[in-house]
Structures are given as C-alpha cells and as structure tokens.
Amino acid sequence: MDREGGGFISKSVICIVVLGLLAYSAINLGMPWFNYYSFKDRLKEVALYEARGPREKVMKIIMETAEDKDVPLDEKDVEIVQTGKKAIIRVEWNDEVQLFGGWITKVWHFSVDTGME
Secondary structure (H helix, E strand, O other): OOHHHHHHHHHHHHHHHHHHHHHHHHHHHHHHHHHHHHHHHHHHHHHHHHHHOOHHHHHHHHHHHHHOOOOOOOOEEEEEEEEEEEEEEEEEEEEEEEHHHEEEEEEEEEEEEHHHH
C-alpha cells in the first residue's frame, strides 16, 4: 500500500512541475507580445499627436515609452520621418524569450511602422 501511495505522490509532483514550467513559459511567451502591442499603440499616438516638436523631443518620448514597456530599444533602431502634421516612426528590435525554465531560448524580431497603418 505504501508503494501505491508513493507512486501517486511522485506522479503528482511531476505533474505539478510540468504544469509550473508550462505556466512559466506561457507568461514568458505572452509578455513580449503584450509589450509589442502596447508599445505599437503608444507609437501611433506619438506619430499622430506629439511628433510636431523637435526630433530630439520625439526620440525622448519613444525611448521613455520603450523603457516603460520593457522594449529593448536603442536610438539607432529608431527612424523618425516628420511630415507636416504627423510623423512616421519605424522601430525594430529583437527580444529573447526563455521557455521551459530556460532550456529553450527563442529570439523574436519585432517591427513597428506607423506609416503602414
């Protein structure tokens, strides 16, 4: 009887560990996409309403937004084209995601172009 109970407990522990790794991976997988979409929405707002000022001001807004949204962005990854009342903002970055407790690493390439929308 002890053997059956011990087998049940060890299977339960394995299932809990596997479910934990899956949940951890799902969270790690979802966060870059959530950050991408919220960053993209903010860049659209900047391009439409805040891009009339000097390029340095627009760049500062973009870099602060990237930092707030956990987007790994350098100024060299940003292109700003000011066209009268609005601007076109193009950015590109790579984000590294750890899955299954760090056993697998996935690098995703993201890009936003407010002129294409």
